[in-house]
Amino acid sequence: MTSTPANNDDETPKDPLSEMLANLMGGQGMEGFDPAALAKAAGLPDDPQALSALFAQVQAMMSNQSDEPVNWELAHDNARQAVAGGDPSVTAAQSREVDEALRLAELWLDPVTDLPSTGLIGRAWSRAEWVEETLGTWKRLTEPVANSIAFALSNTLSEQLPEEMKSMMGGASSMLQNMGGALFGMQLGQAVGALAREVVSSTDIGVPLADLQMALLPANIAVFGEGLDLPEQDIRLFLAVREAAHARLFVQVPWLRGHLLGAIESYARGIHIDMSRMEELARDLDPSNPEAIQAALSEGVFMPQRTPEQDAALTKLETALALVEGWVDELSFEASRNLPSAAALRETVRRRRATGGPAEHAFGALVGLELRPRRLREAATLWAGLKEQRGIAGRDAIWQHPDLLPTADDLDDPSGFGDRRKLLDASDSDVDAALEKLLAGDFEQSPDAAAQADHQDDGETDDGRDSPGASS
Template sequence: MTSNPLNPSNGDEEPKDPLAEMLKNLMGGQGMGNIDPAELAKAAGLPDDPNLLAQMFSQVQAMMSAPSEGPVNWQLAHENARRVAASGSDPSVTSQQSREVDEALRLAELWLDQVTGLPATGLIGRAWSRAEWVEETLGTWRRLTEPVANSIANALSAAMTEQMPEEMKSMMGGASSMIQNMGGAIFGMQLGQAIGALSAEVVSSTDIGVPLADLEMALLPANVAKFGEGLSLPENDIRLFLAVREAAHARLFVQVPWLRGHLLSAIEAYARGIHIDTSKIEELARDIDPSNPEGIQEALSQGVFMPQRTPAQEQALEKLETALALVEGWVDELTWGATEKLLPSAAALRETVRRRRATGGPAEHAFSSLVGLELRPRRLREAATLWALLKAERGIEGRDAVWQHPDLLPTAEDLDDPQGFSERRKLAEASDSEVDDALQKLLNGGFDEPADTGSAASDTPAPSAPEESAGSGQVPPAATEEDQSGDGGPDTGGSPKA
């Protein structure tokens, strides 16, 4: 009998590491046993293509046998996202499509100049295929999902190890690293599936309200055409309307440089606070059937590991949803202002986009179930109303000045009562002004009353004061001190006058 380094044996004895052998067979080792590659690919959302399956299993086998760079196999996520993006119709962008997108975005910039004081970005408009969108945005997706992805992958591998019988643990040998790699591979495949599916739904680089690509302004012609199906509206109107939205997003994120980091940090903070329900993972580990990987994939896709949110998580989510709503509401208000008199279909397109952003598509739901994070601006309409009111009260420049600092942004309370925002802001500014004045006065030498009183007592000897007053007929020393200090009036007691 030939010795296997991952499955050592002594003579005719049973293998000492049956788990390693099982995993090896499961993930593409010699003799797939009862594992059907087509079923495993189906569970991962891959097309039933023999060439793709052969390539995938070859890569997975290599990844399973080599140490992973981390709990999540991001290379596998990347490859799976590319495959899913290309599994449907994803033709290369033509020169005509590139020209149409560039012209639409240039015109959108000119229209926006009339409705905002923020300057144009100067970015060149891009036309992307779905595969190009995956390439351009995957780095940001990794940043957004890594905290929860690592938690799930670590919890999954730990639970599978803990659920083994003690006698099997002693025989694991080289299987521990394979278990960790298996957890990372499973989550990487599922995450890649979700991102690849999203590439078929988004119409631009900022369609989900977050700048997934750094300093880019792009539309996806194939998805723009898909968006317009059933609307019975001119294709050029649809492209122009979506171009104005993309240009508005880009202008905001470029001219308000702190905003992108603010949003991404809020998402990361929320994701780091997610705790994995290990009891459900342990239940899955007990019931796992190596010949039916669909069970693991289904559990991940349905988000069965996600517990109820804690109060801290609810607060983080409220902050995130408010920020997303403010961005989307501002873009909605500007897009309407720029297009209402130029595009006859602007009102219909505005309502279509609002409903689409509020509900999300199938791929967005799958992504939120996988990582426990939704990126939908639930309060878009309230935010748009608030921005419209600010424009009416303060003008375009005053409205856009709110973006100067994070502390100036409206809160969830302001979305509840948009009309009261300006009054609350005035009260807060007045209070801040009083504090600033008091602090400045303190830094300039303090308040005069305590200092003058002490000075008069120390500089004017008590015994001599009456003699000077009686002999010269002058005013009492207290009045003399006040006159010398320039504060005037004998009743002031040394206090400064405004």
């Protein structure tokens, strides 16, 4: 039996694929539609809950009308969904414990650093609150590579369509563009949500994700302490000292947050998508496996080998991260010496930061960057040596300007940096003293300069001509 085409209110012709997708995703003409039958035909599992979530995600991909290439709303929703199960609300008792721990941490830090207290109020966050407070910074850090992947996905999907389908695309081409941004948004949201289950504080990954905040996550601290056989109060207090130390550094050194985030953005902008890998995936994509592209994203298959410029940028970034973590590591241990478990907790945190958790690895594969301070121990040794040579104030003065910071080469020889810094300080002091004398009019001329002045007085002007009255 021949079906009669539906009449349109307007006379604008619609391409078949666009009309089909619009009807399917918009819910029009869906009477009698059987999702289970469609799923069976596509080879999808017959799970009503999974199917409902899948169709909701596909509808979001197709209906996104944002001008941005990445669907950040979908990233937010997926991050919240990733922490929805097993995210207990913070109790009043937990808030009080976190507040007391951070207040005590500030007192312990006062004698071991020249940087003053921040005056920030400590917070206890749930995982969902961590997502809300940090997602804006995640967007800033990942936007360069996210845009590249979204555009590459949409272009590749379009190019891999058979010729007979390209003529049918019409208005559906924008849907493919939306799909590219949505796929990355979904994957990013899941990665951020997974991180929310691992981090113990607002600065746990060494970067200030939440501006001017000081917070701990009680649920994750409990997970962190599993198997350590240490008092819960000691664990919370040690992590509070680390959070308070991070907060002092980022608040009292105003240029540092922008320096770190800028280095990450600069590295991300240099990432170029491996189009050959993406085209290979598109050719081999199995329509019955809707998770294939997301799996490829999570495995980082689109990330090419780094260029020499990227290697240099990564070295600079990793050095900055190591310097921050090394300073925090050294101060936290000094401030917590009266905790019997301080040494054990310090080593646990060091290993955790050096290796990274599963979620951190997944996020690194997605955006081509793992925010791990690989040289934390060398940096901690460098800061300890500076304290012995220059004292607390001299050590912390290194943070006055980014040009004063140690380099990757300095981390190769931490003990020698102090001696090199002394030479630079002495040189700077000589220049400053000379300028002060010059400005005060007390500058003593060198013998050569004095002789030249006498010669000029005897018969030559400054321009070399004989002065009036001089003998020829």
